Amino acid sequence: MLKKITVEQATTGMFVHQFCGSWVDHPFWSRQLLIANGSVLRKIRDSGIRELIIDLERGVGVDKPEEIASPLPVPDPIPVITDSPAEVQESLQPNPIADNSSCSVAQELDRAQELVARGKRDVIRMFADVRMGKVIEGEGLQLLVSDMSESLKRNAHALLGLVRIKRRDEYTYMHSVAVAALMLALARSYGCDEHTIRVAGMAGLLHDLGKVAMPDHILNKPGKLTDAEFDVMRGHPAAGASLLTALAGMPAEVIDACLHHHEKMDGSGYPGKLSGEHISLMARMAAICDVYDAITSNRPYHLGGDPASSLSRMASWKGHFDTSLFHIFVRTLGIYPIGSxxxxxxxxxxxxxxxxxxxxxxxxxxxxxxxxxxxxxxxxxxxxxxxxxxxxxxxxxxxxxxxxxxxxxxxxxxxxxx
Structure with missing residues (x-):
């Protein structure tokens, strides 16, 4: 049975079925949790939530709370990761990349700005080389990824904030730089080793390489694509993977992320209609980073969305992303990313x-x-x-x-x- 109570009536031993309010009004990642101790109870009472819905079958109750027949709608959903109190508490641990910052955003901005400008130049040169049939200069790209990783270590949010700022006419190039930075940050938050983190950065940098094979009139179209044009654009992951396969020493994870970064967890993506665990970790990470940068960036036919609102939109797209990875991604950027x-x-x-x-x-x-x-x-x-x-x-x-x-x-x- 579900019953609604005020936060003043809450006590340890109750099981919260739902917080009556927006997910931004309370500090918990799950909307369902056991009030296991005084610490959890204090967090609830100190939050912006004024009422709760408790489940009497999963926890203790109170006298004469208001009964309700069904849960109330929750605005702006964030992914529910687990109902386990232990894991909910774990999700409240400090953001790993922010907690280890050695300098402030202001202190890192100048170095991050130089990296963004350098990254754009490198990507423009890379796309031009591929169009002319030249071999990609991998050493320079590896150094760029390494330097971006070091910037993120010093303060992740300086670089992550800057890569979102783009002119409409430079989206194709800056998007690759932005996704590389997001992939590096997500891989570090996920706990990957240094080698895998750099592979993730390279996957972000190269994930859209196949767009060089797309017709300019479609790639640079200032309006919405027709169905026929979109069918052509769907070929860019396979085109990119083919280009990368021809390069000696290219990590298989980078090629896979390029080929499958438009797959969705429910199997409705492309090109392989892969689902769930059939999508590699690197491709699942790339899917999140690619979409976030796309919807927060200004493009010829699209005004970029506010960072925090964009995360909320992504959270509502059921079956699109790996839920646990998206949860880590939000922690990496913050519920309210810089610029929100x-x-x-x-x-x-x-x-x-x-x-x-x-x-x-x-x-x-x-x-x-x-x-x-x-x-x-x-x-x-x-x-x-x-x-x-x-x-x-x-x-x-x-x-x-x-x-x-x-x-x-x-x-x-x-x-x-x-």
Missing amino acids: LVRLASDRLAIVIEQNPASLLKPRLRVFYSATKRQWLSPETLDLAIDDCDDGIVGREDPVAWGLSGLDRLWAGSVAVG
């Missing part, structure tokens, strides 16, 4: 400028806009993690709906990408 527009309890708008490794829900922000007066404010930095902070995030906002543009300058400062 958020609304505060004080009715101000702010942009996320840095992650807090101890709490995904309490990043550092730059507050710049009054939502009630609809006017710009003098920008100020706000750290939600400090003890005396009396403000907090109440939700994500769409910059387009507010008529706001160029917000990346609020965290990237005067750094110019490209």
Whole structure:
């Protein structure tokens, strides 16, 4: 039996069937968990959630709570990984790549900016060489991947934030650089060894190589593709894999990621309609990183989405991604990735400028806009993690709906990408 209670009625031993509110209002990855101890209970009471739905058959109850016949809808779903309290607690551990940062985002920005510009030049040259039938210069690409990996070690979010900023006319090249950075970060968060991390970066850099074989009028079309044109574009994974197979020493994992990065866990992807564990780990990682960068980037026919809203959209696509890998990907970027527009309890708008490794829900922000007066404010930095902070995030906002543009300058400062 399901019953609704207030957070004040909650006690240890109860089994939470559902939190009554958005997933961003509480610090738990699963919407179902056992209140196993006082620590979990305190987290619930300190969150933005005011009511819970408990399952009386899986935990203790209280006197006279309101009975309900069925669970309420949950807005903005995040993947449910497990109902196990132990694993839920494990999911709350600090973000591994952020927790090991040796410098701040601001300190790493200049070096990351140089890497992004260098990466774009290298990818442009690589595509040109392939079009002219030349052999890819692998040594330079390996050095680029290695240097990107080192930047991510120092502070992952500087590079990950910068690679999202693209001009519409450079998407094809910058997309490869961005997916390489995302793959490196995801592989490190997943716990891969250094060799595998660099293989993942190379897979990201080369995953779309087959686009060199696509007709320019389709590849650069400023509008939506027709069904016939999309059928042609579906050939780019096989074309890329064929090019990579011809290169001596190319890791099999890189070729596989190139061929299968458009597969889906439910078998509805292409080209092989593979499903579940039949899709390699590297290809499953590439699928997540490829889509995230695609939907957050400005392209000739598409305005990039807000990072946090894009993660929420991806979470709702059932059967598309490996759930556990996507969970790690969100932890890697943060629930509110750098550059996300958020609304505060004080009715101000702010942009996320840095992650807090101890709490995904309490990043550092730059507050710049009054939502009630609809006017710009003098920008100020706000750290939600400090003890005396009396403000907090109440939700994500769409910059387009507010008529706001160029917000990346609020965290990237005067750094110019490209």
